[in-house]
Amino acid sequence: MAMKALDIYKHLPKTNCKKCGYPTCLAFAMKLAVGKADIEACPDIDPGAKALLGGVTRPPVRAVTIGAGERSVTVGEEFVMFRHEKTFYHPPGIMVEVSDTWPDDEVRSVVAEVREAVVERVGQDLVLNGVAVRNESGDADRFAETVYLAGGGTGLPLVLISDDLPGFEAALAVAGQYRPLIHAATADNWEPLAALAKQYGSPLVVRAGTLADLAALAGNCAGAGVADLLLDPAQGSLQGYIATATAIRRSAIERTEPALGYPIYLDAGTFKDTDAAVAAGILKYAGVIVTPRLSRASREAALTLRQNTYTDPQHPIQVAPGVYPVNDPGREAPVLLTVNFSLTYFTILGYLEASRMPCHLLIVDTEGLSVLTSVAGGKLTETIVADALKKFGVADLVDHRLLIIPGYAAPLTGKIEDATGWRVMVGPRDAADLPEYLEKEWKT
Template sequence: MAMKALEIYKLLPKTNCKKCGYPTCLAFAMKLAAGKADVELCPDLDPETKTLLGGATRPPIRLVKVGVGERSVTVGEEFVLFRHEKTFYHPPGIMVHISDTWPEEQVRTVAEDVRDSVVHRVGTDLMLDGIAIRNESGSPTQFAETVALVEACGDLPEVLIAADPAAHEAALAECGNFLPLIHAATDRNWRECAALAKRYGCPLAVRAGDVKTLTSLVRNCVGAGVPDLMLDIAPGSLREFIAAATRIRKAAIERTDPDLGYPIVFDTVPLGITDAALAAGVLKYAGIIVTEPLSPASMEAALTLRQNIYTDPQKPIQMTPGIYPVNEPGRDAPVLLSVNFSLTYFTLLGYLEASRIPCHLFVVDTEGLSVLTAVAGGKLTESLVAASIKQFSLNEKVDHRQLIIPGYAAPLSGKIEDETGWKVLVGPRDAAELAGYLEKEWRT
């Protein structure tokens, strides 16, 4: 079980020597309890205490990296079972399946689609993560040739799926230096797969249909010198995956079974379902999800869901405060006050761009809260508006002194006028009504 900071502190030297890099032993204990420091930083602990603290303070799920460079995928190091308890940190990598029996043109097309597809949402570019190449031909040579073809299409993280260690060895000769995930070590081939993972420094998935065999494989592979592991629970159905993944995550978080403290791989292809399996993988603790090639609608849905689940619920997505020109506004264009909640900004922007009416979108810092919440919580105030006008030199952007505020901010209209000296116009509550409002009401 995890230890609390005071429990850890009792085992430390209490000398406040600062050798660990922290000002006091208590500060070091708090970092250890949060899984944010390594017990090895304290040079004065005896080996027995280090072993005890190491097992109780390391992140409950090991951090594992697949691939290299900007598109690499890092998963694991999660601390909670439910997102609302704190947050989830490392989104699952979505890897698109390619078979080594496919024609070269099909392989190239899928790989290029994964490389180039982007979904733009609330100011963020969302992308698929990589390619999972499956050895369905049974030929190590053909498997290696397909891997080489994928490699030629771009710098994408890869999952190598094969039962035969000889196929893995041939493929790793093409891409081993780029740290693909080797999938998978079983009770029949774990020695050979572990040896390859150790030689190339690659992460290794272990696969078994029951927890007892899975934990045995973990111990064997760790003992063989492979620390970066992932778990494939070989589910026969979506229901089995959800049940097993939840059990593993719970055991890892509660530290009741350290051998299960690794990210999960979910290969959805054998199940023959795509969208539901993708959603389950995102929601129920998968670190790597292998999926069939996705339609644009399915890709957008999966990436949007992943973004939502892996956004810190305590920290709304925010825009940078400032003045944003829309449709090339001049000095007589209207100024629309808004907040820096990203969804509000992009909703407004969509309607304003569609209206083709030139305007200035004046975004103030409400700490990511929506208009209604910011007004109710005292984050959107006349003082903030006045300070923001001065900070961003709004007086120099336009010749008039008229400010359109959102309908939900109507109670502040008089106060904003008194504080800023600007004439305040109350706009509609619904952004969809903005175009009609501006055409009817705006006069300089």
């Protein structure tokens, strides 16, 4: 189990020398406790304490980086079983599969889709992460050619999937310098694959059907000098995958089996329902998900689910407070108040833009909470509204003193009017009703 900061502090030199980069040994211990510092940063620690703390202060799931450059993806480095306990940090990389038996144009088409497809949601660009190249031809040269067609790892992270050692050697000669993920080492071939992974500095997937075999195989490869590993539990059903992935994560978090402290690999294409498999991987601990080409609807659903799952529940996605002009408003345009919860902002913005109604959208800081939650929790008050109107100079933008507030903020009407001197109009509760409301009710 992970140690608490004060327990870690007892094993530190307590000299407050600052050599570790932190002002005190206690501050260093606090960072160690949450896996945000490395015990190696302390030059004066006793070797015995160093060995003890090294095993309990590192992240229980090792961080592994696949690829190189801007589109590289880091997975793992997780600390909890459930998102609500703290948060999940590194979303799984979603890799779209191509085969070396496909025509070149089809391979290029998938690669272009992965590279260019973007889902814009609540101010973030959601993208697929890479390409998985499968050696189905049995021809090492053709495998290498397809890896080259996929960019060779220069633009997108790659997964190299093969049962053939010469195929791996040919593909790594093309893409090895860009840290592709190698799939997969088994009980029969782990030694030569571990040697290749070590030679190129590439992460390696180990594949076995039981936890004991996975742990043994991971231990062998780590002992051979491969630091970056992923675990493929090779399950034939989604139920089996979920059960095994949960057991792997629990073993890692509780540190009962250090050899299972690596991210998990899932091949969604091996299941009958690919979309369900992708969703299961996102929700249940996959670090890399390899999937056949997804429809647009399936891609958007997967990327949205991943964004939701890996958003910190204690720090919702927020937009900066301020006044946002919509549809080129003038001095007679209405002023609409709302909160800085991103989903609320972008939902309202979409309806307002579609209505073509010019308006000023005043965003106040409620720490990313929704309107209803902000009102109930005291994060949206008349003082906050008054301060925002003054801070952002709203009175200088319009000739009227009318403020439209969300329907769920109706209980604040009188208080806002007293605090601001503005007359308050209560808008609808549902953003979808805003265009009709403005058309019927807005008069300066």
